[in-house]
Amino acid sequence: MSKKIVVAGAGHGGIAAAALLARKGFDVTLVEQNEEASLGYDWRDCIQLSCFEETGLEPPPQSELEPLRNLSYFNPRKTVCIPPRKECSSVSMMIERKFLVQHLLRQARESGAELRFSCRAKGAITEGTRVTALETDDGVLPCDLLIDAAGIDSPVRKSLPAECGVLREIAPEDTLFTYRALYEDTGESADMPIYSAYFFHCGNKGFNWVFRDGETVDVLVGSFGGITPQIVQTALADFRTDHPYLGERLLRGGAYSKIPLRRTLPQFVCDGYAAIGDSAAMIEPLSGSGMVLSIRAAGYLCDAVEAASTFSRAELWAYEQAYFRRNLHHILHSDMLKDVLMQMGEKNIDAMFEKKVITTKELNGGKQTAADLWHKATGVLTTPSSIPALWPMVRRSRTEPRLAITLPKTYDAHAVAAWQKAYAAF
Ligand SMILES: Cc1cc2nc3c(=O)[nH]c(=O)nc-3n(C[C@H](O)[C@H](O)[C@H](O)COP(=O)(O)OP(=O)(O)OC[C@H]3O[C@@H](n4cnc5c(N)ncnc54)[C@H](O)[C@@H]3O)c2cc1C
Numbered sequence: 389m390s391k392k393i394v395v396a397g398a399g400h401g402g403i404a405a406a407a408l409l410a411r412k413g414f415d416v417t418l419v420e421q422n423e424e425a426s427l428g429y430d431w432r433d434c435i436q437l438s439c440f441e442e443t444g445l446e447p448p449p450q451s452e453l454e455p456l457r458n459l460s461y462f463n464p465r466k467t468v469c470i471p472p473r474k475e476c477s478s479v480s481m482m483i484e485r486k487f488l489v490q491h492l493l494r495q496a497r498e499s500g501a502e503l504r505f506s507c508r509a510k511g512a513i514t515e516g517t518r519v520t521a522l523e524t525d526d527g528v529l530p531c532d533l534l535i536d537a538a539g540i541d542s543p544v545r546k547s548l549p550a551e552c553g554v555l556r557e558i559a560p561e562d563t564l565f566t567y568r569a570l571y572e573d574t575g576e577s578a579d580m581p582i583y584s585a586y587f588f589h590c591g592n593k594g595f596n597w598v599f600r601d602g603e604t605v606d607v608l609v610g611s612f613g614g615i616t617p618q619i620v621q622t623a624l625a626d627f628r629t630d631h632p633y634l635g636e637r638l639l640r641g642g643a644y645s646k647i648p649l650r651r652t653l654p655q656f657v658c659d660g661y662a663a664i665g666d667s668a669a670m671i672e673p674l675s676g677s678g679m680v681l682s683i684r685a686a687g688y689l690c691d692a693v694e695a696a697s698t699f700s701r702a703e704l705w706a707y708e709q710a711y712f713r714r715n716l717h718h719i720l721h722s723d724m725l726k727d728v729l730m731q732m733g734e735k736n737i738d739a740m741f742e743k744k745v746i747t748t749k750e751l752n753g754g755k756q757t758a759a760d761l762w763h764k765a766t767g768v769l770t771t772p773s774s775i776p777a778l779w780p781m782v783r784r785s786r787t788e789p790r791l792a793i794t795l796p797k798t799y800d801a802h803a804v805a806a807w808q809k810a811y812a813a814f
Contacts, residue, residue, distance in 0.1 A: 390415045393693070394522045394531040395501075396509040396544045398427055401664035401682030401689075402537020403492040404445060408690040410499035418501055419524055421508040424493070428486035430640045431568055431606065435488070436479050439680045443687035448491050453481040459597065460581035461751055463741035464588040464734035466630075469581065470741070473752045488679070509538060511547030512661065517701075519548070519660035533699040534661050535689070537682075540648045542667035552658035553701075558669060562650035564594060564676060565615035569642040570604040572635035580631055588734040590622045595676075598627045598634060605634045606641075610676070612730065615644065647676045651723040652711070654808040657704035662689055670711075674722040685711055705799035712795055712811075720788050720814060724781055725750070731777040740774060743767030787814055 391414055395402045398420035410416040420427070434456045440447035458472030497503060504526075512534055513521040521530040522544065536544040540563065546556045582600045589596040594611040609615065609623045628634050648669040656668035664670065665682035672681065688710035696703035729737060740746040745767035749756060768774055791811055796803040 391532040391699075392530065393417075393533045393535060394419065394529045395535040395537055396522055397421070397536070397538030397542065397667070398489065398493070398503075399537035399539055399665040399667065399682060400488070400492060400679050401670065401686050402535055403489070403496050404443060404683045404686035405535055405537070405664060405689050406501040406503075407445060407492065407496040407499045408443060408686055409693060410496065410501035412690065412694055414693070416496075416499075416501040417504065417529060418496065419504045419507040419509055419522070419529070422505065424503075424505045427493075428484075428489035429568070429643065429645070430486065431570060432482045432484050433679065434480045434482050434677065436680045437481060438479065439683040439687075442684055443690075445492070445683070445686075446495055448483055448488065452487050452491075453483055456480040456482055457583045457599070457601075458752070459583045459585040462584060462586045462589075463738045464586070464591070465738050466586070467738065468741040469584075470746075470748050470751055472581065472583065473748070509544055512536075512544050514549055514552070517549065517551050517659050519552075519658065532660065533693065536661065536663040536667045537665050538667055540646050540666045540669075542663070545663055545667050548658065548661065552661070553655045554658055554661070554663065555653050555655070558648045558650065560613045562648060562669075564610045564612055564647040564649040566611075566645050566647060567609040567615060567620045567643070568607070568645070569638055570606050570640040572637040572639055573600060573603065573605050573633050574635045576632040578630070578632050584631070587729060587737055590619075590626050591734065592619055592623070593730060596623050596627075598631050600631070600633060604639050605631070607634065610647070612649070647671060647678070649673050649676060649726065651719050651811075651814070652681075652715075654812040655708070657701055657708055659701050660699050662699075662704055662707060664689060672718065672722045673726040681715060684714065688714075702799040702801075705796075705804060709795065709797065716792055716795065717788070720784075720791065723814075724784050724788075728777050728781055732774055733777075736771060736774040736777065739771040740767065743771065745771075745774075784814060 393409055393414050393416045395406045395418040406416045406418045437447050460472050461470040508525045510523040512519045513523055519534045521528050522534050536542050538544055548554050585597040592611050597608045599606040609620050611619055648666055648671055650669050652669050656663040664685050670681040670685055671678040689707045692707035744763040
């Protein structure tokens with residue numbers, strides 16, 4: 389008899405895993421609290437197509453993709469604008485979120501996964517530290533493996549006993565609270581970059597953007613720790629001064645959501661359980677991108693599940709190991725930069741932009757020259773208040789290669805626990 393796998397939540401990684409595992413002959417049921425038609429945000433986001441190639445999933449058709457526009461970055465008091473890279477990114481493409489969800493759901497359905505909508509997951513049922521079933525509004529679904537793709541606030545992750553070792557709560561200070569909306573374009577002209585991003589915009593700890601895409605004006609307001617309508621209104625009013633084409637009429641979106649802007653959880657499996665996507669904080673902490681990591685993770689999970697017999701924590705280490713082996717450097721680097729920017733505060737970020745410590749090379753990549761390093765050294769030394777935020781970066785840069793080298797190849801409880809402790813302390 390084939391093994392029973394239940395997926396809680398139609399997160400991207402969960403749907404991708406359902407498709408891949410059903411294709412391999414597992415008996416897969418996915419439960420999602422919402423109706424199918426309402427799934428996916430009402431806007432476009434960026435994705436790298438390599439994740440489809442890596443997992444063997446069908447990529448979205450070219451007709452649904454548009455090249456990603458590169459961002460220009462402003463410091464908090466808007467005295468410096470770091471221009472975008474000249475060329476558009478060839479690896480990242482914009483896609484409608486609703487289309488992407490449907491594209492993945494179709495593959496899951498065609499592979500034979502059972503999809504149940506309007507069915508809310510309440511929590512995991514456990515025997516000791518082993519997850520044995522999912523409790524839903526419609527009853528209990530026993531399973532050999534429960535895949536948790538229910539997002540940042542997953543009730544499944546939150547219901548696990550502490551002894552399972554998976555972090556249950558994602559702290560508000562590690563969460564970017566967002567408002568995203570598409571407004572009408574008034575047609576007014578303004579000498580501003582079409583895709584402008586702001587750090588600590590209007591004094592708010594976070595990251596905002598305004599993007600004129602030719603048809604609408606796309607606005608993101610992102611705030612650490614919490615967001616209020618007042619924060620959103622202040623940002624919109626300021627944007628309307630600098631970007632007069634930003635109209636008042638809301639055309640799409642207008643939704644509040646959350647992004648777990650922290651490095652991926654140190655442990656995201658236990659006996660009979662594996663988290664994927666936002667429920668495991670599989671996010672690039674600086675950009676807030678999570679779709680690629682989630683879809684890639686579905687590939688690692690599928691490989692680990694195929695090789696497993698009891699879905700024990702030890703067997704599922706292959707999933708965590710593959711995830712960290714492939715993505716560790718990127719996640720840690722991005723986490724470090726995010727922490728430096730957020731801990732520095734707006735005055736220091738202003739100084740770093742103005743004194744060319746933060747340049748296009750930090751934000752867009754590029755080789756540093758001797759002159760660049762000179763600017764950075766003098767910039768930092770003449771801004772002593774920035775040093776407490778920068779100093780941990782020196783220590784963390786030294787730890788990072790060690791974490792990559794010491795990642796255990798096979799499961800050894802002591803070695804894995806030591807590695808996870810070092811990773812958590814990074
Ligand atoms: C404003 C914004 C912009 C973003 N931009 C990008 C971008 O450009 N590129 C990128 O890669 N990422 C981006 N992200 C992040 C991206 O949305 C997530 O990382 C990605 O969706 C992965 O999350 P997920 O699929 O795991 O979870 P989610 O998208 O949160 O999906 C979770 C699913 O589980 C369901 N669910 C929750 N609770 C239950 C329950 N109790 N029972 C049943 N079902 C349940 C939900 O209804 C939902 O369908 C952005 C996020 C936001 C908010």
